[in-house]
Amino acid sequence: MKILVITGDAGEAQEIYYAKFRLEEEGWQVHIAAPEKRAFLSVVHDFEPGFDTYVERPGYRVEADLGLAEVVAEQYDGLVLPGGRAPEYLRNRERAVAIVRHFLEADKPIAANCHGPLLILATGLARGRTMTSYPELELDLRANGAEFINREVVVDGSLVSVRGWPDNSPWMREFVRLLKARAR
Numbered sequence: 001m002k003i004l005v006i007t008g009d010a011g012e013a014q015e016i017y018y019a020k021f022r023l024e025e026e027g028w029q030v031h032i033a034a035p036e037k038r039a040f041l042s043v044v045h046d047f048e049p050g051f052d053t054y055v056e057r058p059g060y061r062v063e064a065d066l067g068l069a070e071v072v073a074e075q076y077d078g079l080v081l082p083g084g085r086a087p088e089y090l091r092n093r094e095r096a097v098a099i100v101r102h103f104l105e106a107d108k109p110i111a112a113n114c115h116g117p118l119l120i121l122a123t124g125l126a127r128g129r130t131m132t133s134y135p136e137l138e139l140d141l142r143a144n145g146a147e148f149i150n151r152e153v154v155v156d157g158s159l160v161s162v163r164g165w166p167d168n169s170p171w172m173r174e175f176v177r178l179l180k181a182r183a184r
Contacts, residue, residue: 010084151163160178
C-alpha cells in the first residue's frame with residue numbers, strides 16, 4: 001500500500017512523524033510531499049498553562065520525498081494531512097488542493113489532523129461532512145457546510161479527523177482500520 005503525506009514548512013512534527021512511522025510499521029510505503037522536494041522545518045505546537053492558545057517551537061528537519069508537482073495522486077491508496085501552519089499556505093496552492101480533491105472524489109481514505117482540514121475546506125467538498133479539527137477551526141468548518149464535533153476522533157466514511165497531536169493514537173488506529181478494510 002502507498003500513502004501520501006502532504007505538508008511543508010511549519011507542519012506539525014508530531015503529526016508528520018507519528019503518521020509516517022505508524023504506517024511504515026504496517027509495511028506500507030509512505031511518501032512526504034511538500035511544495036518542493038527539499039528539507040523543510042517542522043514545528044512543535046505545545047500547550048502552556050495560562051496561555052489562551054498553543055505556543056510554537058522549532059521542530060525537526062523533514063526531507064520531502066517529492067514536490068507537489070511530481071505527485072501522481074492515482075498511485076496512492078491513502079492521504080495524510082498533518083496540521084501545524086503548513087495547511088494555511090498549502091490551501092492556497094492549486095496543486096495541493098487538486099490532490100486533496102482527487103482523494104475526496106475517489107473516496108480514498110484521508111487522515112486529517114488539527115489544521116489539516118483546511119485543505120479539505122479548500123476543495124469546496126466539505127459540505128455535509130462531519131469532522132473534528134483544532135477547536136478554533138469550528139467556525140471555518142461550519143462556514144463551509146461541515147458539521148463540527150469536538151471529539152478525539154471522527155470517522156465520516158473515508159475521512160478520519162482529529163483535533164491535534166494529543167489524538168494521534170486514535171487518528172492512526174482508525175485510518176489504519178479504514179485502509180485495511182479497503183484492501184480486503
